[in-house]
Amino acid sequence: xIETGKNSIRLTEIDSTNNYALQxxxxxxxxxxxVVTTAHQHSGRGQRTAVWQSEKDMNLAxxxxxxxxxxxxxxxxxxxxxxxxVHETIEKILKQKTDIKWPNDILVNNKKIAGILIENSxxxxxFLYAVAGIGININQKQFSSFTPPATSFALENNETFMVDxxxxxxxxxxxxxxxxxxxxxxxxxxxxxxxxxxxxxxLALYEIEGEKFYGTITGTNEDGRLLIETYxxxxxxxxxxxxxxxx
Ligand code: BTN
Numbered sequence: 001x002i003e004t005g006k007n008s009i010r011l012t013e014i015d016s017t018n019n020y021a022l023q024x025x026x027x028x029x030x031x032x033x034x035v036v037t038t039a040h041q042h043s044g045r046g047q048r049t050a051v052w053q054s055e056k057d058m059n060l061a062x063x064x065x066x067x068x069x070x071x072x073x074x075x076x077x078x079x080x081x082x083x084x085x086v087h088e089t090i091e092k093i094l095k096q097k098t099d100i101k102w103p104n105d106i107l108v109n110n111k112k113i114a115g116i117l118i119e120n121s122x123x124x125x126x127f128l129y130a131v132a133g134i135g136i137n138i139n140q141k142q143f144s145s146f147t148p149p150a151t152s153f154a155l156e157n158n159e160t161f162m163v164d165x166x167x168x169x170x171x172x173x174x175x176x177x178x179x180x181x182x183x184x185x186x187x188x189x190x191x192x193x194x195x196x197x198x199x200x201x202x203l204a205l206y207e208i209e210g211e212k213f214y215g216t217i218t219g220t221n222e223d224g225r226l227l228i229e230t231y232x233x234x235x236x237x238x239x240x241x242x243x244x245x246x247x
Pocket of ligand 1: 015016043044045048114133134135
């Protein structure tokens with residue numbers, strides 16, 4: 001039984017909790033579920049070379065270490081279980097409909113409230129480790145302009161939240177969804193992911209290489225690619241670099 005967060009490393013300040021976790025893994029084998037958190041992450045990393053900005057003491061920046069006992073081909077199932085844990089944490093605390101924007105951004109009211117950066121190391125068909133870096137905007141009220149725009153618990157609810165309460169809830173939900181992954185509850189994971197997927201089965205606007213078009217997300221394949229059904233081009237099977245959501 002995994003107990004995420006039982007082994008906890010709290011840093012006053014660090015460039016990136018993911019960098020710190022990767023360094024721990026380069027030097028040894030930390031306990032599964034180890035979490036690295038910091039009150040001040042000054043060079044947070046986002047997906048695809050983006051930066052992740054977070055004001056000191058305001059938000060949750062956490063990196064969790066896992067050794068997923070599943071074949072590498074199931075990497076997207078692992079991603080979905082992490083996204084579901086973050087989704088459930090936010091939806092339960094905010095008591096507001098929360099969506100997962102493919103592959104693993106978390107949105108409330110069409111605005112991004114949390115981001116996930118997963119960094120894996122694999123050998124052959126096995127995971128050597130996976131670091132799940134999770135940033136949740138909690139008490140910050142001002143953000144640079146992004147697409148989609150950023151939001152936080154405080155902006156959505158006009159209240160201040162304890163960052164540690166969110167961390168504890170997140171640990172409980174990670175235990176739940178990581179256990180589902182380890183118990184091969186693949187259908188439960190995928191169906192719940194689709195249930196919360198932003199724009200699932202809705203006609204909406206997308207962009208590929210500067211060209212905008214309407215399409216409907218019909219699902220994701222096992223590899224984690226997004227399936228968009230279009231009138232003109234039929235079914236598109238897309239990876240992250242290929243498609244932009246138009247807001
Ligand atoms: C994204 O949406 O682009 C992913 C953002 C991930 C941010 C988190 S904060 C904790 C961890 N450390 C990092 O440097 N990044 C992740």
